[in-house]
Amino acid sequence: MTREQLEQAAWWYARLNDVADGPARAAADAGFGAWYSAGDAHQQAYAAIVEADGIARACSAEQVSQDLGDAALWRAANRRRRRRHVAIAGLCGAIVVMPVAALTIRHFTQPAPVVVAAPPRVFSTATGERKTFAIDAPVDVMLDTASRVTVEGTTLTIQGQAYVSTTGKPIRLRVPGGVIRLRSGGLNVRKTATGVTVFADDASLSADYDPETAASVRLQPGRLLTLANDRVRITVPADAGAIVGWRDGWLLFDDVPLARAVAEVNRYRRVPIRISPDVSDWRISGSFRADQSASFLDAVASSLPAALVRPGDAPSISAHHTKH
Numbered sequence: 001m002t003r004e005q006l007e008q009a010a011w012w013y014a015r016l017n018d019v020a021d022g023p024a025r026a027a028a029d030a031g032f033g034a035w036y037s038a039g040d041a042h043q044q045a046y047a048a049i050v051e052a053d054g055i056a057r058a059c060s061a062e063q064v065s066q067d068l069g070d071a072a073l074w075r076a077a078n079r080r081r082r083r084r085h086v087a088i089a090g091l092c093g094a095i096v097v098m099p100v101a102a103l104t105i106r107h108f109t110q111p112a113p114v115v116v117a118a119p120p121r122v123f124s125t126a127t128g129e130r131k132t133f134a135i136d137a138p139v140d141v142m143l144d145t146a147s148r149v150t151v152e153g154t155t156l157t158i159q160g161q162a163y164v165s166t167t168g169k170p171i172r173l174r175v176p177g178g179v180i181r182l183r184s185g186g187l188n189v190r191k192t193a194t195g196v197t198v199f200a201d202d203a204s205l206s207a208d209y210d211p212e213t214a215a216s217v218r219l220q221p222g223r224l225l226t227l228a229n230d231r232v233r234i235t236v237p238a239d240a241g242a243i244v245g246w247r248d249g250w251l252l253f254d255d256v257p258l259a260r261a262v263a264e265v266n267r268y269r270r271v272p273i274r275i276s277p278d279v280s281d282w283r284i285s286g287s288f289r290a291d292q293s294a295s296f297l298d299a300v301a302s303s304l305p306a307a308l309v310r311p312g313d314a315p316s317i318s319a320h321h322t323k324h
Contacts, residue, residue, distance in 0.1 A: 001041040005045040006048065008042070008045070009042065012035060016032060016170070026153075029152050029153025029155045030153045032153050033151070033152070033153035037136055043136075046169070050168065120151060123135070123148065124147065125145060125147050125160075126146065127267075127269070128145055128270070129143075129146075130144055130145060130246070130290075135149075135156070136151075139166045141165075142162060142163040143161070144160055144162065144246050145267050145268050147159060147160025147162055148160060149162055149164075154169070155171070155179070156171060157173075157174045158173065159191055160191065161246065162190075163187070164187050165185065165202070166183075166184060166186075167184060175189075175196050175227055176195070177227065179209075180208070180219070180225075181208045185202035185221075186200075187199065187200055188247075197224060197227075197243075198224070198227075199237065199240070199243045219234065222236060224236070224237045242254065245287075249289055252286075253284055253286055255284075256283065256284065256285075257280060258280060258282040258300070258317070259280035261284050262275045265290075274315070275317045275318075278319045279306055279317055284299070297315055300317060306320055307319065307320040
């Protein structure tokens with residue numbers, strides 16, 4: 001990679017951390033995505049800038065530099081100027097000349113790299129399918145059954161259920177009322193008609209939920225973020241395995257209502273299992289393969305006083321009524 005590529009990477013790093021949500025953000029994401037995917041050298045340059053900024057921030061307490069993290073993202077006082085002053089030269093020098101104590105920062109003026117905005121990309125799975133997509137190295141997305149991810153630059157929008165992971169490229173997940181900023185690690189994201197849940201199960205996770213109308217909150221490993229009815233909740237789930245089991249092809253139920261269990265199984269079936277209202281509140285426990293719903297029906301028939309009818313591929317569950 002060349003110094004020019006490092007300078008472009010630093011410009012994009014500052015830009016993405018500065019621009020607010022809205023049309024300008026969408027344009028910045030699209031522009032960065034086109035630049036980032038233009039070649040391996042661009043990706044290496046961006047990773048180097050991210051690493052250098054992290055080192056600079058870690059060393060700020062020793063006063064080796066005057067807060068290199070802020071300097072790298074220095075913004076001009078007059079935001080309406082066409083040209084943006086950022087501390088690029090110092091970050092680029094940090095990659096070539098180590099240790100950090102030898103770094104010097106000078107203000108550098110550079111116009112935005114000229115790129116052509118890439119169109120949004122869409123990845124999806126069919127009913128019953130589970131698949132992993134390499135979005136942009138090092139970002140991977142595993143999609144659950146009948147799910148979709150739309151990629152616009154560094155911003156991802158999930159429909160259905162997905163596991164999103166990155167090992168060096170910061171990304172954003174668009175959710176109701178704000179965004180999830182993921183710097184490293186992985187997140188389990190599920191979007192339904194009632195809201196969105198985000199589970200952090202990776203030990204190296206560093207993610208923030210940044211609502212548009214409130215202060216951001218940090219999402220630590222083992223925590224579940226729930227966004228529903230304009231409310232934000234962070235809890236510790238009673239059974240994390242039930243949240244992430246789908247990634248290995250399992251559905252885990254621990255004393256859950258039968259209607260809820262059937263709804264989960266139906267997500268993997270082309271023809272849904274029907275259930276009558278009189279048995280919807282019955283409880284069931286067990287571990288079942290997502291692609292083998294027959295074993296789930298066998299468990300219902302053997303463990304509950306239910307009448308199970310299997311006409312062809314359209315089974316139904318109802319209460320078993322004893323004749324007198």
